[in-house]
Amino acid sequence: MAAASRGAELVMLAIHRKLLRDLAHMKGQVIAICLVIACGIATFVMSLSTLASLRETRAVYYERYRFPHLFVSLKRAPETLRRRLEEITGVRAVELRIVSDVTLDMPGMDEPAVGRLISIPETHRPGLCNLHLRAGRYVEAGRDDEVIVSEAFADAHELKPGDSVTAILNGRLQTLHIVGVALSPEYVFQIRGGEMLPDDRRFGVFWMGETALAAAFDMTGAFNNALLSLMRGAAEEQVIEHVDDLLEPYGSLGAYGRDEHASDRYLSDEIRSLRGMGMIAPAIFLGVASLLLNIVLSRLIGTQREQIAALKAFGYSNRDVGQHYLGFVLVIVVAGSLLGTVGGMWMARRLTQLYAEFYRFPILQYRLDASVVVLGLGIALAAGVVGALISVRRAAKLPPAEAMRPESPKSFRATLLERLGLQQLLSPATRMIFRNLERQPVKTALSILGIAMSVGVLVLGNFMEDSLDYLMDQQFQIAQRQDVSVSLIEPATGSVVHDISHLPGVIRAEPIRGVSTRMHFGHRSRRVGITGLPPDMQLFQLLDANRQRLDVPPEGLLISDKLARILEVQPGQSVTVEVLQEERPVRDIPIAGVIDDFSGLAAYMSIDALNRLMQDGETVSGLYLTADSQHHRELYAELKSSPRVASVTIRSGMLQTFRETMAENLLRMKAWNVFFASVIAIGVVYNSARVSLSERSRDLATLRVIGFSRQEISLILLGELAVLTLVAIPVGLLIGRGLGELVALGLDTELYRIPLVINPDTYGFAAIVTLTASVLAGLIVRRRLDHLDLVAVLKTRE
Numbered sequence: 001m002a003a004a005s006r007g008a009e010l011v012m013l014a015i016h017r018k019l020l021r022d023l024a025h026m027k028g029q030v031i032a033i034c035l036v037i038a039c040g041i042a043t044f045v046m047s048l049s050t051l052a053s054l055r056e057t058r059a060v061y062y063e064r065y066r067f068p069h070l071f072v073s074l075k076r077a078p079e080t081l082r083r084r085l086e087e088i089t090g091v092r093a094v095e096l097r098i099v100s101d102v103t104l105d106m107p108g109m110d111e112p113a114v115g116r117l118i119s120i121p122e123t124h125r126p127g128l129c130n131l132h133l134r135a136g137r138y139v140e141a142g143r144d145d146e147v148i149v150s151e152a153f154a155d156a157h158e159l160k161p162g163d164s165v166t167a168i169l170n171g172r173l174q175t176l177h178i179v180g181v182a183l184s185p186e187y188v189f190q191i192r193g194g195e196m197l198p199d200d201r202r203f204g205v206f207w208m209g210e211t212a213l214a215a216a217f218d219m220t221g222a223f224n225n226a227l228l229s230l231m232r233g234a235a236e237e238q239v240i241e242h243v244d245d246l247l248e249p250y251g252s253l254g255a256y257g258r259d260e261h262a263s264d265r266y267l268s269d270e271i272r273s274l275r276g277m278g279m280i281a282p283a284i285f286l287g288v289a290s291l292l293l294n295i296v297l298s299r300l301i302g303t304q305r306e307q308i309a310a311l312k313a314f315g316y317s318n319r320d321v322g323q324h325y326l327g328f329v330l331v332i333v334v335a336g337s338l339l340g341t342v343g344g345m346w347m348a349r350r351l352t353q354l355y356a357e358f359y360r361f362p363i364l365q366y367r368l369d370a371s372v373v374v375l376g377l378g379i380a381l382a383a384g385v386v387g388a389l390i391s392v393r394r395a396a397k398l399p400p401a402e403a404m405r406p407e408s409p410k411s412f413r414a415t416l417l418e419r420l421g422l423q424q425l426l427s428p429a430t431r432m433i434f435r436n437l438e439r440q441p442v443k444t445a446l447s448i449l450g451i452a453m454s455v456g457v458l459v460l461g462n463f464m465e466d467s468l469d470y471l472m473d474q475q476f477q478i479a480q481r482q483d484v485s486v487s488l489i490e491p492a493t494g495s496v497v498h499d500i501s502h503l504p505g506v507i508r509a510e511p512i513r514g515v516s517t518r519m520h521f522g523h524r525s526r527r528v529g530i531t532g533l534p535p536d537m538q539l540f541q542l543l544d545a546n547r548q549r550l551d552v553p554p555e556g557l558l559i560s561d562k563l564a565r566i567l568e569v570q571p572g573q574s575v576t577v578e579v580l581q582e583e584r585p586v587r588d589i590p591i592a593g594v595i596d597d598f599s600g601l602a603a604y605m606s607i608d609a610l611n612r613l614m615q616d617g618e619t620v621s622g623l624y625l626t627a628d629s630q631h632h633r634e635l636y637a638e639l640k641s642s643p644r645v646a647s648v649t650i651r652s653g654m655l656q657t658f659r660e661t662m663a664e665n666l667l668r669m670k671a672w673n674v675f676f677a678s679v680i681a682i683g684v685v686y687n688s689a690r691v692s693l694s695e696r697s698r699d700l701a702t703l704r705v706i707g708f709s710r711q712e713i714s715l716i717l718l719g720e721l722a723v724l725t726l727v728a729i730p731v732g733l734l735i736g737r738g739l740g741e742l743v744a745l746g747l748d749t750e751l752y753r754i755p756l757v758i759n760p761d762t763y764g765f766a767a768i769v770t771l772t773a774s775v776l777a778g779l780i781v782r783r784r785l786d787h788l789d790l791v792a793v794l795k796t797r798e
Contacts, residue, residue, distance in 0.1 A: 015316065015324050018307075022300065022328060028780070029690050030332055032683035033292045037336025037380055038343060039676045040285025044376045045344025045368075047278030050351050052369045055271060057361050058188070065130040067185035068095070068227035069236065071261060072243060075251025075581070076222050085226065088242045090234030095128040096223040098213050101487075101647050104204070105166040105640050106157060110633045112640045113202045114192065114647040115167055117147075118225075119210035128227040129186045131207060132362045136161030136180030144212035148180040151360055152190045153204025169216040170489075171643030176206065183360050189263040190360065195599075195654065198358070202653055228255075253516045253580045254527060262751075267359060269749050276746045280739070281457075281676075286380060288453050288680055289336070290387030291446045292687050293329055297391040299691045301325065308395055322396035326388065333384040337377045344376075347672070433719040436692070443691075448728045450684035451770065454677040455732020458766035460739040461673025463758045467744070470757040471598050474547060476655045479597070482510075482539040482624035483632075485649040486639065494618040496644070503638045505631025510539050511620040513607050520576040521567040526750075528563060530577070532607030539624040542604060545596045552606050556592030562753060563601040564594050582614055589613075598753045674769055681773035689721050689781035700785070714785055718778045725774040729767050736766060 023030055061067070085094045098119040103112045120126050122141035131138075131148060139146045149159055159165070164177045187205050191198040214220045226247075230239060236257055243255040258264045301308070311321055345368055352366040437444045486500065494511065501509035513532035518525055533540065533552045542550045542558055550558060557575070569575055574588045595604070611619055627635050639648050693700075700713045737758060744756040 015311065015320065016327075019324060019327050019331070023331060026296070026300070026690075029296050029687050030335075032686050033289055033296065033332050034336035034339060035679045036285055036289045036292065036683045037333060037384075038340035039679050040282040040289065041337045041340025041376045041380055042343035042347055043281040043285070043676075044278055044379070045341050045372055046347040046351060047274050047281070048372045048375075049344065049368050050348045050355070050366065051271060051274040051278065052372065053348075053352065053364070053366050054267075054274070054355065054359075056367075057364050058267060061188070061361055062185055065132060065185045066093075066126075066128045066229060067258075067264075068093075068128045069230040070228040070240065070243065070255050070257055072226050072228075072247060072255040073099070073253045074224055074226075074247050076219065076224055077247060077250035079221055079223055081246065081250075084246055085228065085243065088239055088246075090230050090236075090239045091228055092231045092234075093127050093229040095126055095227040097225040097227065098210065098217060098219050098223055099225040100170075100213075100217055102167045102169055103640055103642075103645055103647065106201075108157075109201070111202070111636045111650045111653065112645075112648045113204065114649075115153075115165070116203070116205045117167075117169070117213055118205065118207050119213040120148075120207045122209040122211060128229055129184055131180075131182040131184055134181045134183060136178070139179060139207070139209045141209065141211070144209065144215065145175060145177050146179045146209065146212075147176045148182045148207040149178050150187060150190060150205040151181050151183055152187075152198070152200040154178075154181045156200035156204075168640070168643065168645075170218070172216070173641070174216070176208070182207065183362055186261075187263055188359050188361065189266040191262055191266070193262060195649075197654075199653060202650070248584065251581055254518060256527060260527060265749075265751050269751060270355075270359075273746060276743075280742065282376075282379065284453055284457060284739075285676070285680070286383040288450045288684065289333075289380075290383045291450050292683060293332070293384055293387035294391065295443060295446060295691055296687055297325060297329065297388045299694055300328070301391050301395045318396040322392050325392045325395050326385070329384045329388040329392075330381065333380050334377070337380045340380075341373050341376065430719065432716050433723060437720060437723060443688075444724070447684060447688040447724050448731060450688075451681055451725055451728035451774070452732035452735055454680035454684065454773070455729055455766050455770050456735035456739050457673060457677040457680060458769055459733060459736020459758060459762060460743065461677070462762045462765060463736070463740040463743075463756070464754070466759045466762055467754050467757045469759075470755055472655065474543065474596075475598060476651060478547065479541045479543055480539075480651055481541065481626070483627050483651055484625040484635070484639075485622065485651070486625060486645055487622045487647045487649075488620070488644055489646040490644075491616075491619045491621045492644065494620060496620055497623060500623055500625070504634035505628040506635065507626045507628060508539065510534055510537055510624045511607060511622075512540075512624060513610055513619055513621045515610060515614065516580040517603075518578045518580060519563075519567065519603070520578065521569045521573070524567050526563065526566060526601055527580075528559075528601050528603050530557070530603045530605060530610060532610030533604055534607050539626060542595045543597075544594070547596070550593055550595060552604060553592040554606050555609055556590045557603050557605050558593045558595050559591060559603045560597050560601050561594050562597075562748070562750060563603065564591070566601070566750070577613075579614070582616065585613060585615065587613060598755065599751065601750055677766075677769060678773045681770045682777045685721055685725065685774045685777035686780060688724060689717065689777060690784075692717055692720055693781060693784065710785070714782055717785060718782065721774060721778050721781075725771060729770060732770065733763050733766065736763075 079096055082094055082096055085091060098117075100117050102115050102117055104115045106113045120131070120139065122139055125131070125138070133148075134151050136148070139148060147165075149165075154160065159178055159181070161179055161181065162177075164175050166173065166175055168174070184205070184207075189198065190200065190203065190205065192203045195203075211220075214222070226243075228239070228243065230236065240255045240257070244252060247255075259268075308321060311324075312318075316324075345366075348368075349366050352364060356364045488496065491513070497509050497511045500506065511534060515530045515532070517528055517530050519528050533542075535552055535554070537552060542552065544550055545561070552558065557577075559569075564570065567575065569591055571591050571593050574590045576586065577589050578584070578586045589605070595602075607620075611617060625635075636648070639645050700717065703713050703716075704710070737756075740756055740758060744754050747754040
């Protein structure tokens with residue numbers, strides 16, 4: 001019994017040695033497939049592990065520092081309303097605050113910056129949106145000039161405790177002394193409303209003692225901002241309804257939840273995009289790996305028919321043979337998965353470092369979740385088994401007697417070109433190329449698809465740069481033509497346009513008015529700001545999908561295409577506009593047209609029509625200015641000191657920030673995609689060439705013997721690869737565009753949209769990189785062809 005057991009072990013050991021010999025013999029193909037699998041697993045591990053880290057960090061931060069569930073801004077209300085807010089069913093905690101944007105005069109900046117002052121209790125930490133001190137200390141009671149500054153703004157200006165900044169508070173110039181640097185869950189992503197990207201040099205958050213801030217803005221005993229935390233299971237919509245009913249008489253702009261909070265929305269959208277990346281990219285790579293395993297294993301089994309017969313003659317069962325070839329697949333998949341996991345961890349750490357620059361958490365530490373690795377390995381194994389299953393079943397069921405015979409000759413017939421009578425136009429070598437490709441349609445199609453996927457990955461990785469260039473051109477060159485945007489502390493009469501137009505260097509000043517509303521159409525609604533524009537507006541252009549200007553109609557609304565899709569409303573239909581300020585009128589207003597924009601949800605109408613809606617005469621809440629560049633410094637100085645100006649936005653600063661933010665990220669993304677696409681292209685081309693060489697080695701050797709040169713037989717083999725690559729490139733360009741449409745659809749959110757724009761040079765770049773990778777793979781195979789052992793090959797038994 002022991003001897004039999006020992007014999008069985010020796011038999012199995014022998015077949016395992018054969019597996020190792022097969023892997024060593026095909027090491028080039030094995031490495032190529034491993035790298036393709038590794039790329040898929042790397043993107044999977046990078047995306048999902050970073051996603052898990054980001055999601056867990058957010059959850060812990062929100063809980064520990066008590067990020068609220070509801071937010072509401074209003075004009076002014078007495079603090080005595082706190083008890084009534086706390087008595088609303090479902091409300092757990094209430095924090096009343098004073099919030100006001102002020103103009104800052106920062107050293108080294110000609111243009112004014114904007115500071116958001118938020119009140120905090122002097123005697124204890126805030127009950128909601130608690131601060132995490134990075135440096136310094138908390139504000140002290142009785143010190144009316146102490147502030148804590150947000151870390152992002154402090155880093156941008158190299159501020160530290162002990163420094164000071166100058167601000168205009170309610171028309172009065174005041175020096176604010178920095179005593180601490182902090183983070184807040186409210187500003188994980190620090191961005192001003194209405195802007196596309198954060199600008200840490202020109203926008204900062206400051207926390208100031210509530211007594212000092214209330215005195216500065218004449219708000220003692222009052223508040224203009226409230227935070228509410230809800231009990232578990234509370235009905236958020238019902239709480240919002242009660243809060244709005246209570247605060248409506250005090251100029252409430254309407255309560256909203258986390259889903260409309262700018263910082264949390266950006267973070268949530270990033271989490272969703274990571275989830276999508278973790279599915280799309282691995283599917284591409286593992287799909288290609290599955291195709292490669294199918295091709296390689298089919299050929300391996302075809303060349304080892306006699307070995308399969310011998311194995312079965314020596315007593316190996318069908319199951320043993322099937323497990324042997326399945327083991328070949330499993331070794332490749334596991335090796336590729338391990339390599340991909342290591343690469344994914346490295347990429348995830350780099351991505352986490354990048355996120356730490358955008359999202360301000362106390363700690364954003366990368367942590368690899370074991371379940372991600374297990375899931376990735378499971379998906380890779382499934383892809384590998386699916387790709388190899390047909391070949392493994394064929395090997396297991398192959399009868400020994402049939403396996404001892406060579407494969408049946410392939411069906412030889414004239415190619416399509418020959419049937420069309422075009423054979424005279426082709427050389428003998430070229431006809432051989434097309435005959436071999438046409439007689440193996442499945443293998444040819446799979447090879448073309450694999451190479452095409454590499455082209456698609458390159459297009460996908462680079463279309464974002466084209467789209468952002470298009471977006472920047474439309475947003476900052478065509479639509480926004482103003483140099484400076486000015487927001488007023490309080491709406492003013494039309495005379496303010498005359499006053500500001502006479503400031504130094506101002507060439508043109510155009511008034512605007514902003515009103516907060518909620519739009520309803522059927523059962524759908526959204527909080528939207530309506531901007532009133534003059535009919536002869538020159539500094540802000542509204543564009544349609546064809547980048548053609550749309551004039552502001554005397555009556556009716558022009559709304560964002562995204563808003564129209566959300567409300568499911570079309571031009572000619574009317575929406576119910578519920579104004580959330582002043583007298584709060586409610587009107588049905590027709591949709592006059594749809595505009596093409598890329599950030600937020602917006603609505604525009606004639607400023608005269610908006611003033612009639614508000615019933616308060618000629619009113620202005622802001623202005624767009626163009627100015628002589630030689631007088632910018634004097635203009636900025638005047639705006640900084642103006643008591644009526646709440647904030648100033650510089651278009652050139654926004655453009656510079658956009659470019660600086662995106663340049664490094666796009667360069668890094670481009671490098672990764674070039675590497676990944678090259679791996680796919682080289683892997684597919686190299687494996688196709690090696691399989692062709694293995695299948696046709698006897699034919700090629702025969703040609704050498706009868707007088708063909710090395711260059712001529714190289715032309716036959718490498719010509720097939722050239723045809724596959726050239727056919728695959730246009731297919732891949734179409735695949736890349738399709739993948740780009742999927743990504744653009746995934747990035748079509750209420751906060752921002754990315755247009756699908758792919759320039760010709762992106763297609764050209766994808767084609768060139770793929771051709772280069774194919775040439776490299778061809779050169780590797782050419783070296784093996786040059787060392788072809790003619791005697792050994794011709795002695796092979798057919």
